Amino acid sequence: MSDIHLGFQKHESLQKIEQQVFEKALDECISRQVDFILIPGDLFHVNIPEMRVQKFAFAKFRQVYDAGIPVYVVYGSHDFSPVSNSVIDLLAEVGYIIKVTRATSNEDDTITLDFIIDEKTGAKIAGLSGLKVGKDREWYEKLDRSGFEAESGFKIFLFHGGIADMKTDSGMDGDHMPLSLLPKGFSYYAGGHMHKFNHQKFSEYPHVVYPGTLFAGYHADLEENAKGQQRGFVIVEFEDMVKSVEFIPIGNVQYEVIEVDANNRKADSVNLELEQRSKEIDPADKVVIIKVQGELTSGKTADVDVSAVRERLSSLGSLIVNISKNRLTSKEYAITEAKGNDKDEIETNVFKENIGQLRFDHKELLGEKGVELAKRLLRELGQPQLVNEKKNEYIPRVRGSALSILGLEDDS
Numbered sequence: 001m002s003d004i005h006l007g008f009q010k011h012e013s014l015q016k017i018e019q020q021v022f023e024k025a026l027d028e029c030i031s032r033q034v035d036f037i038l039i040p041g042d043l044f045h046v047n048i049p050e051m052r053v054q055k056f057a058f059a060k061f062r063q064v065y066d067a068g069i070p071v072y073v074v075y076g077s078h079d080f081s082p083v084s085n086s087v088i089d090l091l092a093e094v095g096y097i098i099k100v101t102r103a104t105s106n107e108d109d110t111i112t113l114d115f116i117i118d119e120k121t122g123a124k125i126a127g128l129s130g131l132k133v134g135k136d137r138e139w140y141e142k143l144d145r146s147g148f149e150a151e152s153g154f155k156i157f158l159f160h161g162g163i164a165d166m167k168t169d170s171g172m173d174g175d176h177m178p179l180s181l182l183p184k185g186f187s188y189y190a191g192g193h194m195h196k197f198n199h200q201k202f203s204e205y206p207h208v209v210y211p212g213t214l215f216a217g218y219h220a221d222l223e224e225n226a227k228g229q230q231r232g233f234v235i236v237e238f239e240d241m242v243k244s245v246e247f248i249p250i251g252n253v254q255y256e257v258i259e260v261d262a263n264n265r266k267a268d269s270v271n272l273e274l275e276q277r278s279k280e281i282d283p284a285d286k287v288v289i290i291k292v293q294g295e296l297t298s299g300k301t302a303d304v305d306v307s308a309v310r311e312r313l314s315s316l317g318s319l320i321v322n323i324s325k326n327r328l329t330s331k332e333y334a335i336t337e338a339k340g341n342d343k344d345e346i347e348t349n350v351f352k353e354n355i356g357q358l359r360f361d362h363k364e365l366l367g368e369k370g371v372e373l374a375k376r377l378l379r380e381l382g383q384p385q386l387v388n389e390k391k392n393e394y395i396p397r398v399r400g401s402a403l404s405i406l407g408l409e410d411d412s
């Protein structure tokens with residue numbers, strides 16, 4: 001299994017699902033008495049997730065450990081730490097998981113990888129972690145392959161990264177390396193990084209398998225789930241060769257998707273459609289995904305008001321309402337980019353460009369004055385929460401200062 005991204009979900013109800021699918025997957029491994037588990041990266045969403053996530057992961061891996069099932073892991077691009085400063089290293093330290101990468105740099109600038117031999121099955125396991133800065137390629141290019149590729153026995157290679165020869169429509173861009181960079185002659189290639197299940201066979205690479213994410217590691221994954229993408233892990237049966245690779249789906253949650261095409265329409269008509277469409281669904285215990293895209297004929301994109309719809313759906317028990325207006329624009333008003341030499345200059349220029357497009361009666365919001373006001377407001381709204389300051393103290397403090405900058409009374 002791969003790309004579990006524990007700690008990705010910020011919303012309580014989705015955190016629960018993130019944990020449930022992980023528990024289900026590992027329980028399934030325990031009850032099927034698998035020989036071992038491979039996790040080729042992005043087990044966690046960040047190298048040091050919050051304590052709640054660590055505690056949960058330790059408890060679960062303890063169960064897997066007690067069941068006598070070794071877990072072989074490489075870092076992914078998310079939980080990678082160049083100085084072994086990841087929760088993965090803690091889990092490895094206590095013996096719940098085994099880090100696979102055993103690399104030695106040689107004097108001639110090549111890298112030798114050593115195998116770990118799985119005690120029970122004799123499988124020879126090697127692998128390379130995913131790296132944050134796209135250095136993977138360099139490592140693969142330096143790999144001392146001869147003996148490594150010729151090694152006999154049932155061999156498994158763990159890797160984390162995209163393979164150009166296996167590109168799918170998953171929408172993940174970035175650097176995909178050619179398959180030929182992976183060492184040849186392994187019986188099974190356990191891949192991470194691509195979030196959709198993908199199993200392909202090539203002449204010198206008999207089984208290259210991405211199990212895909214167990215739930216979601218990007219917001220786009222939730223949308224894929226909503227459109228019917230199955231999530232799960234794979235069970236591989238082998239003796240001296242792979243006999244079968246079976247995808248085991250793990251259900252997560254129910255979804256509703258509302259997509260609205262705003263092209264050549266006014267905000268009012270889009271708002272009306274949103275309201276009607278949201279009344280046609282039963283949002284209880286579901287993840288609701290709302291996407292509004294296209295180019296409005298007039299008005300601002302902010303005139304498409306989703307707050308009422310969001311409130312209604314929440315009050316009817318939806319787990320979370322995910323609204324995307326990223327691809328909504330307006331003919332009349334569009335946020336313009338601006339250049340500058342430093343942050344301050346860029347901010348000033350962005351405000352100048354955009355305020356220049358506005359027509360208001362409030363003269364103080366326009367021109368140089370408007371730019372000054374906007375900058376002061378931005379600075380105030382960017383204030384972080386103070387140490388020991390509670391959220392219910394922080395929010396009124398920032399709101400109060402912002403309103404006073406605007407010369408308004410705080411009547412909340």
Ligand SMILES: [Mn+2]
Nearest residue numbers: 003042193217
């Ligand atoms: Mn990932």
